[in-house]
Amino acid sequence: MAQGVYAPHSAFRNALNFLDGDRLLCLVSSSVGAGPANIVFAGPLPAADAPLEVSPEGLRWGGACFPFSGVPAYRSSLDGNVPRREGVEANLGALLKWLPANAPRRSLSFLLGGKPCRGTVFDRQSREWIGAACSELFDNDLAAGVRLIRGAGPGLTPSGDDLLCGALAALDAASRLSGRDLTGRRDEVYRNAVGGNPFSNAFLGFARRGLYGERFKALAAAILCGEPAEVEREAGRALLFGATSGADWLTGFGLAMHRWRDLWS
Amino acid sequence: MVIKTALSKGRYYDSVTLMSVARQLSSSSGVSDAAAVMGTQSNKSILKASGLLVPLFETAGDTDLLIAVKAGTEALAATALARAEDLLKASKKVGAGSCEARPRSLEAALAALPGANMAVISVAGAYAAGEAMKCLEKGLHVMLFSDNVPLEAEIELKRFAAKKGLMVMGPDCGTAIINGAPLAFANVVSRGSIGIVSAAGTGLQETSCAVSNAGGGISQAIGTGGRDVKKEVGGIMFVEGLRALLHDDATKTVLLVSKPPHESVLRRIGAETRRARKPVVAVFMGADPKDVARLGVVPAVTLEEAALLAVGLSKGEKPEAVRERLALRSAELEKAAARESRGFAPGQRYLRALFSGGTFNAEAQVIFRALGVKAWSNAPVAPFAELPDSWKSREHSFVDLGEDEFTQGRPHPMIDFSVRNKRIVAEAEDPGTAVILLDVVLGHGSNMAPAADIVPALEKAFAAARKAKRRLAVVASVTGTQGDPQGKAGVEAALRKAGVLLQPSNAAASSLACGIVRRLSR
Numbered sequence: 026m027a028q029g030v031y032a033p034h035s036a037f038r039n040a041l042n043f044l045d046g047d048r049l050l051c052l053v054s055s056s057v058g059a060g061p062a063n064i065v066f067a068g069p070l071p072a073a074d075a076p077l078e079v080s081p082e083g084l085r086w087g088g089a090c091f092p093f094s095g096v097p098a099y100r101s102s103l104d105g106n107v108p109r110r111e112g113v114e115a116n117l118g119a120l121l122k123w124l125p126a127n128a129p130r131r132s133l134s135f136l137l138g139g140k141p142c143r144g145t146v147f148d149r150q151s152r153e154w155i156g157a158a159c160s161e162l163f164d165n166d167l168a169a170g171v172r173l174i175r176g177a178g179p180g181l182t183p184s185g186d187d188l189l190c191g192a193l194a195a196l197d198a199a200s201r202l203s204g205r206d207l208t209g210r211r212d213e214v215y216r217n218a219v220g221g222n223p224f225s226n227a228f229l230g231f232a233r234r235g236l237y238g239e240r241f242k243a244l245a246a247a248i249l250c251g252e253p254a255e256v257e258r259e260a261g262r263a264l265l266f267g268a269t270s271g272a273d274w275l276t277g278f279g280l281a282m283h284r285w286r287d288l289w290s
Numbered sequence: 291m292v293i294k295t296a297l298s299k300g301r302y303y304d305s306v307t308l309m310s311v312a313r314q315l316s317s318s319s320g321v322s323d324a325a326a327v328m329g330t331q332s333n334k335s336i337l338k339a340s341g342l343l344v345p346l347f348e349t350a351g352d353t354d355l356l357i358a359v360k361a362g363t364e365a366l367a368a369t370a371l372a373r374a375e376d377l378l379k380a381s382k383k384v385g386a387g388s389c390e391a392r393p394r395s396l397e398a399a400l401a402a403l404p405g406a407n408m409a410v411i412s413v414a415g416a417y418a419a420g421e422a423m424k425c426l427e428k429g430l431h432v433m434l435f436s437d438n439v440p441l442e443a444e445i446e447l448k449r450f451a452a453k454k455g456l457m458v459m460g461p462d463c464g465t466a467i468i469n470g471a472p473l474a475f476a477n478v479v480s481r482g483s484i485g486i487v488s489a490a491g492t493g494l495q496e497t498s499c500a501v502s503n504a505g506g507g508i509s510q511a512i513g514t515g516g517r518d519v520k521k522e523v524g525g526i527m528f529v530e531g532l533r534a535l536l537h538d539d540a541t542k543t544v545l546l547v548s549k550p551p552h553e554s555v556l557r558r559i560g561a562e563t564r565r566a567r568k569p570v571v572a573v574f575m576g577a578d579p580k581d582v583a584r585l586g587v588v589p590a591v592t593l594e595e596a597a598l599l600a601v602g603l604s605k606g607e608k609p610e611a612v613r614e615r616l617a618l619r620s621a622e623l624e625k626a627a628a629r630e631s632r633g634f635a636p637g638q639r640y641l642r643a644l645f646s647g648g649t650f651n652a653e654a655q656v657i658f659r660a661l662g663v664k665a666w667s668n669a670p671v672a673p674f675a676e677l678p679d680s681w682k683s684r685e686h687s688f689v690d691l692g693e694d695e696f697t698q699g700r701p702h703p704m705i706d707f708s709v710r711n712k713r714i715v716a717e718a719e720d721p722g723t724a725v726i727l728l729d730v731v732l733g734h735g736s737n738m739a740p741a742a743d744i745v746p747a748l749e750k751a752f753a754a755a756r757k758a759k760r761r762l763a764v765v766a767s768v769t770g771t772q773g774d775p776q777g778k779a780g781v782e783a784a785l786r787k788a789g790v791l792l793q794p795s796n797a798a799a800s801s802l803a804c805g806i807v808r809r810l811s812r
Contacts, residue, residue, distance in 0.1 A: 037304055144313075145313070145324060145325065146322070147323060147324070147336065147340045150340045153339075154332065172331075175331075176330025176333060178327070178332075179326060180328070181328075183327075220330065220331075222330070222352040222353055258404060261399075264402070265393065265402050268304065268309065269306075269309075
């Protein structure tokens with residue numbers, strides 16, 4: 026967690042977001058959980074109208090001090106999870122089967138065969154756009170595909186960006202499975218994915234570095250080292266992240282693991 | 291077709307809000323398409339493909355909000371665009387929809403929350419029993435909020451659950467507090483050592499709030515649904531709940547709340563209470579206290595008395611001490627009734643009770659019947675007669691606005707005051723009405739701005755009476771705590787300011803109202 030003074034940026038029911046330049050910090054409720062930019066707050070979140078100062082000792086916010094000593098720290102990377110290669114095919118298969126049946130219909134899970142909701146003309150055009158962009162990404166020109174996907178969809182972190190975060194996480198997983206250095210591809214995805222949205226940029230940056238939010242880390246660990254039942258359970262938890270964010274991330278992760286199979290199998 | 295658009299620089303919303311706004315705009319009259327997105331390059335391209343891109347949007351960046359509406363006429367498009375702004379503002383209000391996805395199946399929910407051991411079910415009655423059985427088979431306790439569940443299904447569910455050591459709260463269970471968590475219509479009460487089993491929803495709310503407001507606390511509050519204590523169901527869950535509390539170390543005093551249970555159920559309850567090692571207080575609304583005392587419990591006549599007895603017993607007080615305090619309060623109420631019975635026009639002598647809580651309706655009738663005067667109700671307590679038309683009062687009337695005839699196609703009157711507000715004014719316009727008796731129920735699930743919703747109707751009612759040169763007395767109680775989202779003190783202050791004669795409980799409010807009309811009947 027970088028030291029600095031973070032200005033209030035936006036407030037949602039379960040998250041207060043702060044920015045210091047392009048660095049993101051989020052005070053979140055326990056229902057959101059730990060993550061590379063998250064400080065989990067016990068109890069209801071107070072109003073966010075004061076800057077948040079991070080020092081080596083702790084947080085200073087609205088006249089109150091929250092020392093770090095004694096507070097458990099969350100480790101965002103998959104380090105320590107030893108991949109079990111022989112189980113990954115079955116685990117990935119479980120995810121690809123489970124997700125379309127359980128993901129929200131407004132999510133990008135239609136890319137894995139999920140039935141989408143009919144929606145507006147705009148929704149249908151969005152699906153066509155993302156479908157074509159994914160074909161470009163996986164079948165043709167990676168950079169062009171990423172540029173088409175990035176920023177597609179509504180919300181603070183658009184669905185396209187969540188999908189790209191999932192794809193970056195898949196590259197981290199592939200690297201751990203195969204031992205190959207995939208930094209070049211991760212950088213290429215990241216470079217073409219970042220834009221003018223500091224939120225998406227921060228999350229894409231974490232994903233490029235192999236840093237995960239709690240639920241996504243548990244899902245990735247289940248894919249790499251667990252059993253199909255564990256994958257379904259963790260996918261169920263990850264799915265409940267945001268309205269469609271969890272489903273879009275899982276779609277990106279599953280799709281990239283599947284389409285970039287040559288990188289890890 | 292006309293396209294209307296709006297661009298807001300640096301305005302952020304989560305995706306569920308924007309998707310919801312777009313969906314609601316699209317379904318507006320005359321609107322053929324709508325979008326609410328951030329101004330990223332991809333979104334601008336998709337807007338273009340959808341025929342919604344306008345030159346203004348070309349200047350937008352990734353952090354700008356774009357709203358576009360395509361409609362048949364200029365006016366329809368403008369209306370929809372204005373609605374978008376309202377919807378976005380509403381999404382910022384406390385209690386607006388969650389931004390989390392919902393599991394689409396029981397299995398997905400259990401996968402997401404593997405430690406769960408209880409399910410709350412609120413689906414159409416025809417499907418509720420099936421869903422409840424699925425949950426019981428998976429080892430989950432069930433709170434069945436749904437009503438219209440067939441009696442046979444309720445019996446089957448409860449027998450099955452009892453065999454597995456599980457609870458089925460409901461059907462038609464509107465409130466419970468389990469391990470401190472308020473479920474459905476429930477209040478924010480202190481935790482403590484008093485456990486409640488209730489076959490009456492608002493009865494549970496009134497007693498749990500009264501306990502909390504009197505300095506006590508709730509260990510568990512178990513609802514069973516009103517049919518549980520009838521002969522057919524046999525009190526299966528009422529007795530299971532009682533047993534659970536008698537074995538619960540955190541519960542030191544037990545409080546039972548119900549309309550009079552069937553004789554066979556009373557026998558089963560008595561078999562447990564007679565050998566109980568902790569004090570048990572029971573209010574079986576309308577039952578003879580002497581009969582209730584034979585069960586080995588401390589009997590109470592009103593919900594308030596039951597709650598105060600439970601608090602007193604939990605603090606080592608004798609029941610007589612509590613009853614003495616209530617007797618003093620009754621004397622005060624008599625004086626207040628004498629004061630408030632002055633100034634009515636000749637012919638004004640009737641009580642019109644308009645309740646959102648069914649238990650309050652029953653409790654008020656129980657108190658009123660001591661007058662020995664005829665009264666009517668859409669949910670009568672013996673010996674009163676059934677109102678031929680629930681929508682129209684006659685003589686002294688007690689109306690439960692939570693009954694089916696008032697709620698079909700509408701939210702419950704604890705949430706939506708509109709039906710009762712109209713009725714308040716109509717009663718005030720009736721030359722025979724002297725007193726209107728009301729309940730206001732706070733807590734989770736209830737109307738979030740009760741004072742703001744009811745006060746205008748009260749003002750109209752008082753104005754109507756004044757115009758006809760009559761006096762109108764409005765007597766009410768507020769069920770809730772200061773911890774409730776609506777805040778009890780603020781609601782009470784607003785009602786007092788509006789001219790309401792406010793009492794601390796439904797029992798006290800009913801006693802005052804009855805005291806006034808008793809004097810007018812002489």
